[in-house]
Amino acid sequence: DCTTELKFMVLLKKDRGSEQNHINVKISDIDVDLYPEDHGVIVKVNEMEISNDNLPYKDPSGSIKIDRKGKGVSLYAPSHGLQEVYFDKYSWKIKVVDWMKGQTCGLCGKADGENRQEYRTPSGRLTKSSASFAHSWVLPSDSCRDASECLMKLESVKLEKQVIVDDRESKCYSVEPVLRCLPGC
Template identity: 30%
Template sequence: MKPPVLLFVVFFGSLLLGGECNDQKLTKITAGHHVKKRAAGDFKVGIAWDTCQSSRIGVNIFEINAPTVAILVTIIDDKSNAKIADGQELGGTGGTTISDSFPVPSSNRDYEVQWTDKSDQTNSGAVTLHKCVSISATGRRDPHMRTFSGLRYNFQGYCSYTLVKDCRTGSPSFNIFADFRGRQNPTKPPTRMVSVTIEIGGADTYTFLEDHSVLVNDRLVESRNITIGDDKGSIQADEDSVVLYFKEAGLSLEWTGKDHEALVTIDTDDLAGRLCGLFGDGSRVQGDDLVKSDGRRTTNTTEFAESWVVPGSCPHDLKTPLTRTRTRA
């Protein structure tokens, strides 16, 4: 139950305008940008890693203004020059996105991906898709924290704290926070994470409890396979863990209740240096991790972590029980 990724490129005619666009995603391309012109109409071609784990390259034809479209796809191993796919056809009718993915030997190497318009072979494109890269951070047990850059520290809080959120300008696309509580006494160390919550798009919330129950907007959901919004992602739960995948951010959140462990993995460079919270900024530079919620730097991990407390979440602030109620949906 591991996540898909996002290295993305879009083509114009026979030329690549976007280069290797690691910081763009299919859902963020706007009409009229990097349009591939053809006599029968316009369309766009996107190439991305499907998932690092499955070692598949995804090819999409989208925003099609033609009755039909077909392209021929060739994938070449950049190291051995071996052809993985050789002129495989991808096509269909207009008015929808046409997608397929092609297996490759490993996601840890570069590939040249070529495509040619079947109806007009003078229109084509090619790009080098670089190896798939991901970053991960984790908090576990009482709690031991490891940031995206590998900085390790311990933190004995007993409120709720932001683990990581999208800190780009405007409303965050996601915000993940965890409830820290003491083992014997809720307000005394040693503490541990007892639940983790992700807010998506400033709207819906998804909470995972110690027994792997799933709450959607604070209501218990019986299903173990949940679709997020309008196909924005998915949640899969079993006796071992709960895994959420959020497509827009190329993000997965894995919660293991018995170990009180939250593992966050992000499979795109789009968010590098643009994250914030207890897991750092995602820049892979440890010196950039300890930035408080007010934007100031510190070398004190406790001061840093306490700055990321969720307002109103500490026991003396709460007017309701510390554990979340599980109202059935």
């Protein structure tokens, strides 16, 4: 959600050990974690695990519903802008309600059906490659000590080429920050 209200946020994280995806959905003051296990998906709402026997689950306000769907789990929160967030061991899919189309950003783009300008970075710049687009949305870590975080950061990089501008040698730096490993990692 890229509106001023910021009704929801969906974060995707790849586990380093298992190479499997984990999803975190933030809606209002509710934090939902979805991650795979041997026989399905584990669901946690505000750090409390919801067993498969307790699905479907509805939050106290009734605006968020979580239920089994096929081999995975779906979260529904249409009043918050999320039609469905589906997650299973091998895939994930996010659908927004019609009134949110064109008001989203991130890896899913604007969700407006237009695909020529989908590669917008957080700064609003349009990139040409899918790799630089994806890297621009990585949330970097502050240190190498937390193994659960990405051990990378975005920084401007000095380019090897030197140019002369107004009869003076100048150093060139990347226009967009580049994803780099943290020192010591």
